[in-house]
Amino acid sequence: MSTEIFDKDDSAGFLANQMARLFAAGLARRIRPLDLAPAQFMVLLELWRQDALSQAELVARLDVEQATMANTLARMERDGLIQRLPSKTDGRVRLACLTDRARALRRPATAAARAQNAEALAGLTPQERGAFLRMMKAVADTMRTARDAGPPATGGARDE
Amino acid sequence: MSTEIFDKDDSAGFLANQMARLFAAGLARRIRPLDLAPAQFMVLLELWRQDALSQAELVARLDVEQATMANTLARMERDGLIQRLPSKTDGRVRLACLTDRARALRRPATAAARAQNAEALAGLTPQERGAFLRMMKAVADTMRTARDAGPPATGGARDE
């Protein structure tokens, strides 16, 4: 039986981790000349779409924890990618606003990301690429749903 | 043209990052009762297959940086999952050796990982699951090859 063996090279989780690290490394390499890190790029993608977002908005759109976003925004402010201006309608909110530097990075950074995606998927046929993206979305959706529903247990049954 | 827009929800890199974080969170949730973290589980997978491996061996098998492995092994030693015994044939080497505690975790931990993978892929047909794993391997391979070949450049052409 397969109850003893566990081949990491056939494990979706292991492969997803490998892929994500390789994507991040590849993107990091391409955007390093822009003095930009991958997580910062993700935030910029949202701000390029709509400027002056609150931290809570960015958290919702990128699905990371609030504390993670707080730290990323602090680094981005430090690096001159954003300014954080207090909202006039809500004293708790600090809007993340693009600097000129960040606006200038839009073209080269998205080009780098596109190049990385193209390189990664070069070994798949166009049909496969579509199927691959669709399946990744489906798998992520499934896990998000499970997460937001309620952690059942260790793997076996349990009462709660 | 699509030269301005970049939809993260159609970006393989973004989706890979999401998937990897969701996998890690799901696995972490399942193995937390075992007092085990995902990266430690990966190391244990190799040690369960073959005990008493050097740090360099583990680095090669799991494709992480040597410094990353050094830190992970230090935490595993701290947590009583491994002992590090000096090699008798090479004074530089410290072999990572399973403790009884780590040996006892094999069954429940692999069951948890299998459960996480099954949950994640539950929305795909069996045929799709095979294709998905195959494509993830292909994509990772492509990026590994590109990485190990030599970083070309930012995205445009360059002379080197």
Add this chain to the structure above:
DNA sequence: ATAGATTGAATAGCATGCTATTCAATGAAC
């Protein structure tokens, strides 16, 4: 044997992710 290169490992410093906690501002209820 020894000089120099290579190899195994540790360490420093940083980015990104997480959970848990705290604080201040806002909103709701009485």
Add this chain to the structure above:
DNA sequence: GTTCATTGAATAGCATGCTATTCAATCTAT
């Protein structure tokens, strides 16, 4: 209009990943 809950954000502390550096042990070539 105070009290209480909610909400937005910051902070502390940790795991995992990275690069760069350093050190000691080993191996190679002379």
